[in-house]
Amino acid sequence: MNSKYVLVDAIEYQNFESVKEMDETVRQFNAKISKAHYETLNVLKQYACKVIGVSHLKIETIAKRLNKSVRSIHRHLKYLKDNGFITVANTSRKKTGGKGANFYIISTVEQQKNKENKKMSYRKVSYREAAKNNGQKQSQKALEHIKIKKQTMYSLKLLTTMFSSTTRNSKRIRKKLRSKRIENIKQAEFINRAVPEEFYMRFKPFFTEKQLKALYKTAMNSLKFFDLDEEEKLEAVIYGMECLVKALKRYHNGKGEPIYNIYAYINRTVLHIGGKSDLEGDIYAYTDAAAFRKLTSS
Secondary structure, eight states: OOHHHHHHHHHTTOOOSSHHHHHHHHHHHHTTSOHHHHHHHHHHHHTOTTBTTEEEEOHHHHHHHHTOOHHHHHHHHHHHHHTTSEEEEOOSSEETTEEOOEEEEEOOHHHHHHHHHHHHHHHHHHHHHHHHHHHHHHHHHHHHHHHHHHHHHHHHHHHHHHHHHHHHHHHHHHHHHHHHHHHHHHTOOOOOSSSOHHHHHHHTTTSOHHHHHHHHHHHHHHTTTSOOOHHHHHHHHHHHHHHHHHHHHHHHTTSSOOOSOHHHHHHHHHHHHHTOSSOOSOTTGGGSHHHHHHHHHO
């Protein structure tokens, strides 16, 4: 574009009578904007002296001057325009191969304030509209929330009922199983592993488990010096135990002397039996305590 036409077109946008007035305005704007925006505005001011307050620049030129990207300068100019610090006017003529540079008109303080007030008014109106719409949406959301809450409460109540029922049933089952276990414990019986089963089952009715263990241990210790196998030892112990029971029977039926020490009795009986290769006569000859003492003392 011919510089003559540029000057003619630019004059109609002039807002200031002097460079000093423009500088003072830009100085006041500096207090309201960031450093980056001020740098862009300052470049516009520097190129706005021929027609005071109106610069005719390409964005690429501003970017090169400030050593910034074209994209950044686009953003800066948009901010300055949107907030009333400048006005942008497109040139009416075009260069061959593309669009010419725009006019960037620096606003007066009053113009900037008017733009700011309009923007604030628009924001207030927008806010009222948004608040109104938001109020309607909130009412709808409240109704939906109440509906969902009712459904949730019903579901929770149903779940609580089902859970309570399940819990009660579970407790009853656990209580029943526990009672059954306790009953099984009360009736528990195990094979005595301290003495042979044959010995245990035969003499269990007459002695406690503790007595049976001690009697069996005493009898086996009495036989350890004899050359007998396990079967012969068991036979001798059982025979000795039968003699002990017979002796106790005689005493309790009033036909014999008391047995003062059952362990000494089984010891002496088994010792005597273990030393004999054959038992002759009455197999219960040792069941008479008096005859036993006489026999074993000889």
